[in-house]
Amino acid sequence: MKTPIRVAVTGPAGNIGYSLLFRIASGAMFGADQPVILQLLERNNPDSQKAVKGVMMELDDCAFPLLAGVVNSSDPKAAFRDADVALLVGARPRSKGMERADLLDANAAIFVEQGRALDESASRDVKVLVVGNPCNTNAWIAMKSAPSLPAENFTSMLRLDQNRLMAQIAAKSGKTVNDIVHPAVWGNHSPAMVPDLEHAQICGRPALEGIDRAWYEETLIPTVAKRGSAIIEARGASSAASAASAAIDHIRDWVLGSGDRWVTMGVPSDGSYGVPEGLVFGFPCVTKNGKYEIVKGLELSDFIRARMQKSIAELESERDHVAKLLAK
Ligand code: NAX
Secondary structure (H helix, E strand, O other): OOOOEEEEEEOOOOHHHHHHHHHHHHOOOOOOOOOEEEEEEOOOOHHHHHHHHHHHHHHHHHOOOOEEEEEEEOOHHHHOOOOOEEEEOOOOOOOOOOOHHHHHHHHHHHHHHHHHHHHHHOOOOOEEEEOOOOHHHHHHHHHHOOOOOOHHHEEEOOHHHHHHHHHHHHHHHOOOHHHEEOOEEEEOOOOOOEEEOOOOEEOOEEHHHHOOHHHHHHHHHHHHHOHHHHHHHHHOOOOOHHHHHHHHHHHHHHHHOOOOOOEEEEEEOOOHHHOOOOOEEEEEEEEEOOEEEEOOOOOOOHHHHHHHHHHHHHHHHHHHHHHHHHHO
């Protein structure tokens, strides 16, 4: 039997946690022969802890053959001990009347603490995926708070945006998502994201040969960027199963490899495409042997570049706002 992979998950009592844990335990993340140990980190209050107990009871009741153990803690250092993968899902939601700056501060405090704990107790190769919003900036904070870990271990989730883009193109073109390669979503996981079809192909032909440019610019981009709000409007609750599925996709491809397919990941910029070094930014990547590489050398149109500048400005402003907390 293979050595179990230790997967830390924060926010296990939440909506995404409830969709995510069962799929990890079933083998969807690492394959049907790879055991896992789940290491849960939830807030230390009676309601949250009670809810986690319920989730753990259900995990027991699934009798998953690949689930080699589940531990729960409200101490980040204990939850991240020797973790090979850390899914940072738990975050402070925006409450009524809360200013954006207050939301950034509240989440920065969480991700400073969790970054430091990862630095102290996780595996040196830990693969970190931040899902909790604002996920790019939260990943940047955790990365900066973990100076002894390689910066490239810290990523944020834009895969849901890529998956949404692919689903929309498939529906429009009458093809399936399997027929679509090389879509990309640049930038921040926010309405300033940049869904990019300019390099995408459908059944081996350039996507924009078969898709009307005006529809792409005026309908597709806002549809993908506002999809989270549309889900809330329809469901009365935010995306959970699709977010969990995207987190599975992100880690599975990082660990097992993407082949020639591009996968969008929020990763610390190496300066490619003029994105300031260190900003955690959505880039098309390819993955192999547990490493990712940003796809280099693409010709970017003025249309895409102008939109990327907006995402860069937004991320720089978030970074500058939270940077002061790191000094404390
Ligand atoms: P919920 O509010 O249902 O669950 C969050 C859970 O995290 C709660 O159980 C809470 O107690 C816990 N939590 C809060 N602070 C914590 C801490 N410091 N340590 C451990 N646990 C903590 O939210 P849910 O719907 O699960 O969404 C989680 C996060 O994902 C949110 O920030 C949300 O905005 C974000 N999303 C990110 C997406 C992405 O594509 N990057 C898409 C989906 C989602 O909107």
